[in-house]
Amino acid sequence: MNTKNIDRREFLKKAGTGAATLGAVALAGACAPKKTGKALTQGSGEDSRAHVLETGKMELRVNPATGDRVSLLGYGCMRWQMKKDANGRDTVDQDNVNNLVDYAIAHGVNYFDSAPTYLQGQSEGALGEALSRHPRDSYFIATKLSNFNNQSRAGSMKMYQDSFRHLQTDHLDYYLLHSLGRGGAETFAQRFVDNGMMDFLLKEREAGKIRQLGLSFHGSRDQFDYLLTLHDQYHWDFLQIQMNYWDWKHADGNRNVNADYLYDELDKREIPIVVMEPLMGGRLANPTESVARRLKERDPHASLASWAFRFVGSYPRVLTALSGMVYLEHLQDNLKTFMDFQPLSEEELDFLGTDIADIMARFPTINCTNCDYCMPCPYGIDIPRIFKHYNDCVNNGTFVQNRDQENYEKLRRAYLVSYDRAVPTIRQASHCTTCEQCVPYCPQSIDIPRELLRIDRYVERLKRGTLEGASSGE
Amino acid sequence: MLRKIRITLAALCFTAITLLFLDFTGTLHLWFGWLAKIQFLPAVLAVNLVVVIALALLTLLFGRIYCSILCPLGVFQDIVSWLSARRKGKKARFHYTKEIKWLRYGLLAVFIVLLVAGLNSLAALLAPYSSYGRIAQNLFAPLYQWGNNVLAYFSERADSYAFVTKDVWLKSLPTFGIAVVTFVVVVALAWRSGRTYCNTVCPVGTVLGFLSRFAAFRPTIDASKCSTCRACEKNCKASCIEVGKDGKRIDYSRCVNCFNCLDSCKFGALKYRFAWGKSGRKTSAAQERDPSDIGRRAFLTGTAIALTGTLLHAQENPEDDGKKRDGGLADILPKQAPARSVPVTPFGSESIKKFFQRCTACQLCVSVCPNHVLRPSASLEHLMQPVMSFERGYCRPECVKCSEVCPTGAILKITPEEKTQWKVGVASVDYDLCIVNRDGVKCGNCARHCPVGAIRMVRKDPDSQNRLMIPTVNEERCIGCGACENLCPSRPISAITINGYEVHHTT
Structure with a gap:
């Protein structure tokens, strides 16, 4: 681990942004539940939060290992709009991406999460294009090794190197082994050990090409425990987990473990957490009517999505929460939540994780987050x-x-x-x-x-x- | 007055019948379906004696009222002729022409021979109601549906379910071609000389003409009042009034009772009155009317048939290079109809032979089929007569729309319950195409969707550990609805396809 390199970088970054925010930053997390249940009567005036877009400060979380000050709102680059090009192929609308990324950076978002597979393979390129118009030290790039199908060394290596090219960078701030959690030691060995990729990536981390090495996880408890046993060997700098008020206690117990377990285990080991699917693919922004009513009764002004974001943001070990914002309105709504961030009270956390999730459990919905990983279906099914x-x-x-x-x-x-x-x-x-x-x-x-x-x-x-x-x- | 009544009734019937062909929901048939069933040829083919006798009596009493009010092709020609007459100086553009007997009776004879020989699809080329049906289905219905789709577009954006997008597709190029040619010929004839088609070509007109010449009530000319101004002759779109030096005659076999002559006479010489037993007709020799429209039609038909083969979609299969990225949709090849040893005809048609003998190819069933199953046959033998095929949908168990609308009895009226008792065909599997063999994957979609559970999934290799299952057909249960063929993932040709039964089986 080359801490020197990182220190220098970090130092410059700090010099750039000024130390003033330091106090505010830090500790946002450390003392999570500050607020009481006053929202009920007072309505807390989310409407009046419009001003935070102008005057507010993005909530920043510190990665203790590097001193990175990461925006609590991270940009997930998996859901941008696709347009049909002249040949009828889906293509990312680059102008739109540029606008969204510019707006996000202008409001303090500095963590961008992509993967080689996203958006039919176009996410990294579009993100790289948009970010190349900003100073490299003003943001963190996260991307992944998505070697699901081709596990050969050559194939994995090409995927790794393509990421640098697409993202137009000489180093990756956060690099993840993509979507672990099934197949245990066997799959892990196939994808990363037998082909020597793990050794290679560790060396890249030492060389500073990868600043932080982690993995993204979807799966059952024993799979998670297995991956944690590898922590001693590889030292995961961070883990990306699915966490939201539904998965907190209601993840499908057999196949996917509850997020509260994941959080506690990582918290114990002081491993920073990147949250994915804080909105469950948008489903928590458009929940069942009875849930929506309960939430609106609590606070008529707060958007339904803001509850879900405040839920994950209220946990201090969370470094950033990724949201795949498609439209400017999504971005603005999220910024209003994450700028001048207000964590939830214990009571509110429980209200979401227990009461609300229990109501949701009564509806026969399917836990699909529209991530598109299953697509394209070879028989053309959408x-x-x-x-x-x-x-x-x-x-x-x-x-x-x-x-x-x-x-x-x-x-x-x-x-x-x-x-x-x-x-x-x-x-x-x-x-x-x-x-x-x-x-x-x-x-x-x-x-x-x-x-x-x-x-x-x-x-x-x-x-x-x-x-x-x-x-x-x- | 009589003319106004005639125009009003004709407009109502024409609108209603046209709507039958346009309304793809099939709801209008509840009110107007009978209008298709009282058409002459469908009633004859349906052996609907009540209607046939009623029409015969109607004609014997009042003349060819049928042609001026009930027949949609006749009224359609009146509309064209009326538009033509709105041109300057064309109001009274007609004149008497002699009957072209050889053509008129020749065509009737040919028509009867074709019907008796079971060559309905050729006979249908001459039949007035089904000709109009083809025009309405092929030319008018698409416009109506596109209009509907525009509304559906806005409806969708307004989150309303009032209008639903309807696929508009060319169901058969030959039939479309024939409809176009018929349309052009009929419009051209009507534009130039009114009801020439009805009095020279139409076999129904000829048959009714036999009766109408003895009609009890008919327009008659009172010679004492007539000033020989020939206004009536010039206004007779049937060209059947002769006002000459040697007398004034009306050819009642050709008169379609439009009553235009009554209104045109300023001297009150023409009256629609009881004239039982009087013959007003003189025989006459051939005249110069050009019979080439028939030849042209036949020629164009042949051309259209020759074009059939080019209808196949060409689209290459995307190469399957394994899944490397997320999202997107696999291309789907359009299905192609397989070769069927015996065509599949609708539930309620009882047998291929009976069906094709009764069907006049009016396309009414094609218009209402909500599942895009029925389409005009492209085979020479049954050209334009509908057959079932399953590229776009299958014959759903709850639907009996075609049986409700058929005016000729080619498809008998059945209920969804009765439908389950019929077997119109049987499925067979091509194991080389089945994806279980071809791609080595699990499937069974045919078995899952068979409404009668006629597909048994059996182990592909009973002796090995391989747990893949392949479909086999229980011929005793299969009804030939085409669900399996339609939902089979094999494209462009399904691995499981339906062949019709010559005589439909019952349970």
Whole structure:
């Protein structure tokens, strides 16, 4: 570990930004729950938070190992808008990306998370292009080794080197082994040990080409424990985990471990945490009506998303929370939360992690975050859109539950028509072959074919008008 | 007055029948479906004696009211002729022409021979109602649907479910070509000389003409009042009034009772009155009307048929280089229809033979099929008559729309419950195309979607550890609905395809 190099860099950075913020920074985390439940009566005036975009300060967290002062809001570069180019291929809208990145940097966001696989392989290039217009020491780049399919040394090496080229940089601030958590020691060995990549990456870290080496995790508890045992050997500088008020206690216990366990284990070992999916792929920004009502009752001004962000931001070991902001409005809303950040009280944390999550548990939604890792399906099925349509219907209360329901005919038509509008017929669930090629890619461990068949059976019953009369879960 | 009544009734019938072809939801059939069923040729083919006798009596009583009010092609020609007459100096552009007997009766004879020989699709080229149906389905319906799609576009953006986008696609190039040619020929004839088609080509017109010459009520000329101004003759779009030196005659076999002549006579010499038993007709020799439209039509038909083969989509399969990035959609090849040893005809049609013998190819069923299953056949033998194919959808168990609208009895009316008792065809599997063999992956989508559970999944290699399953068809259960073919992932040709039954089986 070349701490000297980092110190120098860090020193320059500090000189650049001025020491004034230091006090504010630090400790944001250390003393998490400050606020009491006053929001209930007072409404805390989120509306009036518009001004923070002008006058507020981005919440910064310090990475103790490097002194990096990282913005608590990190930019996830997985969800930018794609446009059709002249050949009908999806292409990232670079102007849009530039605008968003400029705006983010101007408001203090300095952590950008990409991966070679994101956006059909275009994320790194677009991010590199946008960032190249800013001084290299004004931001941190995170990217990943996504060698899921080609685990050869040559393939992995090329992926690593391409990242530098695409991102137009000579060093990566945060580098992750992408999406670990399944297949245990065997998979780990296949992807990183047998091909010598792990040794190589450790050397790169020593040489300063990689400043911080970590991994992103989706999986079960024993998988996590296994990866932590490697900490002594490799020293993970940070870990990226899925954390939000749903996953805190309600992650699918069998396949994905609860986030509170992950957090506590990492906190014990003082390993900085990067949070992914703080909004569960946007689903916490558009939760079930009954959840939305509860949250709005608490604070009519606060956006639904802000609750989810404040939840993860209230935990001090969190270095940054990644949000895949597509539109300027997302970015602005998030900035209003993370500038002059207000952590939640203990009571509020519990309200979200327990009360709200319990309500959500009653709805048969699918834990899809629209990350697109499963795509493209070789048989052309649009998996994330099918799940999104289904979840939206469940959440918006336009889900047909049974034949005796009020407005049954109307809801039935609405569901079928909106399904056809959301997903072309030939890409709908009825075409799933259950080949299961998608299954290993899902970070949420969703049994994709099973869920598709479930939706397909449901749609078939709607079409035939043979939905049960009694109330039913499906 | 009579003319106004005729125009009003004709407008109502014409609008309603046209809407039958435009309304893809099939709801209008509940109110207007009978209008298709009282069309002459469909009623004959349906052996609907009540309608046939009623139409015959109607004609015997009042003349060819049918042609001026009920027949959509006739009214369509009136509209064209009326538009033509709005040109300057063209108001009274008609004159008497002699009957072209050889053509008129020759075509009727040919028509009957074709019907008896079961060559309905050729006969249908001459049939008025189905000709209009093809024009409406091929030329008018797409415009209507595009209009609907514009509304659907806004509806979608307004989060409303009032309008739903409807795929507009060319169901059969030959049939489209024939519709275009028919349209052009009919419009050209009507534009120039009114009802020439009805009185020289139309076999239904000829048949009704046999009766109408004896009609109880008919327009008659009172010679004592007539000033021989020939206003009536010039206004007769059937060209059947002769006002000459040697007398004034109306050819009642060609008169379509439009009553224009009554209004045109300033002297009150023309009256629609009871004239039972009087013959007003003189025989006459051939005249100069150009019969070439038939030849042209036949020629164009042949050309259109020759073009059929070019309809296949060309799209190459994207190379599968393994999954390296996230997102995006795999290209999907459009499905192509397989070669079927026996065509598949709709549930309720009982047998191939009966179906094709009764069908006039009016396209009404094609218009209403919500699953894009029915389309006009491109085979020479059954040209334009509908067949089932499953590239875009399959015959869904809850749908019996085609059986509700068929005016000829080619598709008998059935309920969804009765539908389950019919088997129109049977599936067979091409194991070389099945992705379980081809890609070595799990599938079974055909078995999952078979509404009658007719597909048994069996182990591919019973003797090995391989747990892959391949589909086999239980022919006893298969009904031929095409769900398996439509949802088979193999493209462009499905691995499981349907062949029709000559005679549909019942359970």
